[in-house]
Amino acid sequence: MTNKRWFKQSGQWALAACALGVSAISFAAPPTAAMLSNACAGCHGTNGGSAGPAMPSLAGQSKEAIVDAMKKFKSGERPSTIMGRLAKGYSDAEFAAIGDFFSAQKLHITEQTLDKARIAQGAKLQESNCGRCHIEDGKEGKDDTPAMASQWLTYLQMQMALYLNDQRKMPEKMKEKVQGLTTDELESLLHFYANVK
Numbered sequence: 001m002t003n004k005r006w007f008k009q010s011g012q013w014a015l016a017a018c019a020l021g022v023s024a025i026s027f028a029a030p031p032t033a034a035m036l037s038n039a040c041a042g043c044h045g046t047n048g049g050s051a052g053p054a055m056p057s058l059a060g061q062s063k064e065a066i067v068d069a070m071k072k073f074k075s076g077e078r079p080s081t082i083m084g085r086l087a088k089g090y091s092d093a094e095f096a097a098i099g100d101f102f103s104a105q106k107l108h109i110t111e112q113t114l115d116k117a118r119i120a121q122g123a124k125l126q127e128s129n130c131g132r133c134h135i136e137d138g139k140e141g142k143d144d145t146p147a148m149a150s151q152w153l154t155y156l157q158m159q160m161a162l163y164l165n166d167q168r169k170m171p172e173k174m175k176e177k178v179q180g181l182t183t184d185e186l187e188s189l190l191h192f193y194a195n196v197k
């Protein structure tokens with residue numbers, strides 16, 4: 001081997017080692033949104049489509065709604081069984097990345113048994129009472145309003161109970177509407193939203 005050739009080869013080795021170094025660094029880089037969101041899949045389902053009635057689907061929720069919920073869980077403003085403890089492990093930047101990930105997923109369709117008469121009653125009440133913020137039949141939400149379409153009925157009932165017991169703080173304008181309705185009418189509204197596909 002001539003010296004010239006040796007230099008050329010060692011130069012290539014140096015380049016290869018350098019490339020390895022770069023990939024080692026990228027492994028140590030901050031986790032991607034998909035990696036962060038994997039930590040949620042055990043409860044919120046793959047890509048945010050929940051498989052269990054006490055766990056909300058996150059797929060298709062707006063970024064604002066997810067970030068707002070995570071901040072409220074972290075500060076303790078919003079009551080929780082699990083999320084408060086969990087949210088403490090994440091930064092605002094990570095909440096934003098997680099919000100981007102789930103808001104990009106398609107709304108998850110939940111198969112569940114619902115009461116037809118209640119769905120019909122809820123359908124008549126929703127536009128004038130809830131439609132201002134829970135827009136497009138709850139498929140979307142204005143600003144930080146969570147999507148309710150095809151959400152698990154059990155989850156919605158649990159959250160409504162927290163609102164009515166003053167454990168979760170209702171937005172003022174939502175409270176005005178909710179206070180004007182009977183518990184029976186509210187139950188029908190939840191059936192309506194859970195049924196939207």
Ligand code: HEC
Nearest residue numbers: 039040042043054055056066069070080081082083098146
């Ligand atoms: C061990 C189960 C579990 C894991 C893991 C989990 N969650 Fe949750 N999540 C829940 C439960 C249960 C609720 C309902 C609130 C509560 O009781 O804690 C919830 C509620 C939420 C809500 C509110 C949704 C809404 O419609 O208002 C958001 C947002 C959320 N979780 C995000 C996440 C994110 C992001 C992760 C991953 C970083 C995650 N969760 C991991 C169980 C879990």
Ligand code: HEC
Nearest residue numbers: 129130133144145146156159160169171173174177178189
């Ligand atoms: C002025 C806007 C507004 C109106 C009107 C409104 N909501 Fe909401 N709703 C919100 C916002 C914002 C949130 C999230 C608030 C929070 O952080 O707790 C929410 C959350 C909810 C949740 C919890 C969902 C979840 O994923 O955790 C339920 C259930 C709900 N609303 C039901 C209703 C019903 C039923 C009506 C009509 C009677 C209604 N809302 C009217 C703005 C509104």
